[in-house]
Amino acid sequence: xxxxxxxxxxxxxxxxxxxxxxxxxxxxxxxxxxxxxxxxxxxxxxxxxxxxxxxxxxxxxxxxxxxxxxxxxxxxxxxxxxxxxxxxxxxxxxxxxxxxxxxxxxxxxxxxxxxxxxxxxxxxxxxxxxxxxxxxxxxxxxxxxxxxxxxxxxxxxxxxxxxxxxxxxxxxxxxxxxxxxxxxxxxxxxxxxxxxxxxxxxxxxxxxxxxxxxxxxxxxxxxxxx
Amino acid sequence: xxxxxxxxxxxxxxxxxxxxxxxxxxxxxxxxxxxxxxxxxxxxxxxxxxxxxxxxxxxxxxxxxxxxxxxxxxxxxxxxxxxxxxxxxxxxxxxxxxxxxxxxxxxxxxxxxxxxxxxxxxxxxxxxxxxxxxxxxxxxxxxxxxxxxxxxxxxxxxxxxxxxxxxxxxxxxxxxxxxxxxxxxxxxxxxxxxxxxxxxxxxxxxxxxxxxxxxxxxxxxxxxxx
DNA sequence: GTCATGATTTGACCTCGATCAAATCATCCG
DNA sequence: CGGATGATTTGATCGAGGTCAAATCATGAC
Numbered sequence: 333x334x335x336x337x338x339x340x341x342x343x344x345x346x347x348x349x350x351x352x353x354x355x356x357x358x359x360x361x362x363x364x365x366x367x368x369x370x371x372x373x374x375x376x377x378x379x380x381x382x383x384x385x386x387x388x389x390x391x392x393x394x395x396x397x398x399x400x401x402x403x404x405x406x407x408x409x410x411x412x413x414x415x416x417x418x419x420x421x422x423x424x425x426x427x428x429x430x431x432x433x434x435x436x437x438x439x440x441x442x443x444x445x446x447x448x449x450x451x452x453x454x455x456x457x458x459x460x461x462x463x464x465x466x467x468x469x470x471x472x473x474x475x476x477x478x479x480x481x482x483x484x485x486x487x488x489x490x491x492x493x494x495x496x497x498x499x500x501x502x503x504x505x506x507x508x509x510x511x512x513x514x515x516x517x518x519x520x521x522x523x524x525x526x527x528x529x530x531x532x533x534x535x536x537x538x539x540x541x542x543x544x545x546x547x548x549x550x551x552x553x554x555x556x557x558x
Numbered sequence: 559x560x561x562x563x564x565x566x567x568x569x570x571x572x573x574x575x576x577x578x579x580x581x582x583x584x585x586x587x588x589x590x591x592x593x594x595x596x597x598x599x600x601x602x603x604x605x606x607x608x609x610x611x612x613x614x615x616x617x618x619x620x621x622x623x624x625x626x627x628x629x630x631x632x633x634x635x636x637x638x639x640x641x642x643x644x645x646x647x648x649x650x651x652x653x654x655x656x657x658x659x660x661x662x663x664x665x666x667x668x669x670x671x672x673x674x675x676x677x678x679x680x681x682x683x684x685x686x687x688x689x690x691x692x693x694x695x696x697x698x699x700x701x702x703x704x705x706x707x708x709x710x711x712x713x714x715x716x717x718x719x720x721x722x723x724x725x726x727x728x729x730x731x732x733x734x735x736x737x738x739x740x741x742x743x744x745x746x747x748x749x750x751x752x753x754x755x756x757x758x759x760x761x762x763x764x765x766x767x768x769x770x771x772x773x774x775x776x777x778x779x780x781x782x783x784x
Numbered sequence: 785g786t787c788a789t790g791a792t793t794t795g796a797c798c799t800c801g802a803t804c805a806a807a808t809c810a811t812c813c814g
Numbered sequence: 815c816g817g818a819t820g821a822t823t824t825g826a827t828c829g830a831g832g833t834c835a836a837a838t839c840a841t842g843a844c
Binding site for chain 2: 402406408421422426431465476484522
């Protein structure tokens with residue numbers, strides 16, 4: 333891991349993200365003034381469950397996977413954060429201890445925001461408190477969505493739901509590129525890679541084509557019905 | 559559903575809860591000044607996914623179940639809230655639309671707090687914003703815990719984990735009463751009632767005794783190892 | 785291009801938990 | 815007490831998805 337200072341481009345990514353977008357510039361500057369950037373190799377562990385954690389992380393580039401470990405060493409993904417996402421915020425409210433492990437997928441560049449300072453600023457600045465509440469709420473929703481999908485949908489249905497989540501409304505014919513290896517998608521959906529593969533092949537007869545990382549949809553309705 | 563005003567006892571329950579406990583009295587009074595109380599029969603639906611929702615609910619007595627519906631009508635529990643819990647707060651940040659269904663278990667008495675007012679107060683009062691952030695964070699953690707347990711643990715392991723969560727540390731011999739029907743516990747753990755029953759019987763050989771709603775543990779270690 | 789390495793798919797098998805049906809058990813009510 | 819109703823358990827069966835092994839595909843290094 334190497335650490336650097338924030339450059340202009342990084343700053344632009346930060347300011348354009350969902351979290352900072354709605355903040356007045358002065359407020360954003362206050363939050364970002366002592367931010368440090370770090371780069372990480374694929375598979376680097378950023379922090380581990382239970383460890384002290386006094387930063388909130390922002391993904392400048394790459395991807396980060398949040399997961400828990402089972403007694404037997406198996407891993408369960410909680411979330412995958414792409415560029416532009418803020419994570420690790422829950423430790424701020426839980427005694428500055430991480431509640432999960434985090435690992436870089438790809439090479440990743442992260443900005444670290446001091447969590448004590450952020451919390452202090454949130455007390456003084458309603459806009460920051462509001463942004464934090466929205467963030468917490470969104471992350472809670474992500475987990476609840478995941479939980480509900482796990483419990484209600486079969487593997488092919490979960491994959492269909494993921495695809496539809498990437499397809500703009502009203503379009504019936506659509507194609508996009510997975511932002512990560514199938515590997516990672518499988519984890520995110522709570523599946524073994526083999527199960528993901530079989531799910532894709534089950535969806536083929538509903539007009540889904542998979543070539544490498546490129547997914548093509550030919551019949552939105554069929555997917556929705558699945 | 560009948561609606562009433564807040565009586566002294568209800569007010570005491572509210573003020574003693576995790577959310578209000580840390581607020582100055584004047585702040586709590588501001589939040590509670592126009593609260594309305596409603597009573598609900600078993601199985602009453604409080605609100606449905608997607609509906610407009612402009613209250614936050616507080617459980618004065620009874621239990622409330624939060625769940626999502628699948629296409630086929632199957633239900634997946636997101637959370638169960640006992641007396642003293644605040645819920646429905648996420649709608650506040652998501653366009654005042656419920657993200658799940660809520661249903662009373664038992665007879666239930668609920669206090670409704672106007673969510674627009676609460677949000678306005680949160681902007682003016684850092685203590686309220688902070689309490690809200692803690693609440694959101696706790697609810698997010700609950701969902702993440704659930705998700706991780708679903709993915710990492712078998713049915714008997716999840717039940718063991720639930721029991722241990724109700725057993726104070728360091729005690730090896732312990733007994734407690736379920737706060738709801740096995741029915742409800744099954745849903746909360748993402749199991750069919752039959753699976754819960756079988757899980758209990760699998761735990762019998764690890765020193766767990768079940769008589770009606772009363773659970774007895776005779777060997778904490780064995781449960782932890784399970 | 786050739787090879788080596790890692791990703792993905794496919795096949796075979798097996799386990800967990802869902803489902804349906806039936807048997808018990810518990811509680812409440814007259 | 816006798817029944818009725820609902821909760822819980824038990825039995826039998828089935829299917830989804832995990833695991834392991836092998837085959838195939840893709841990619842980058844040379």
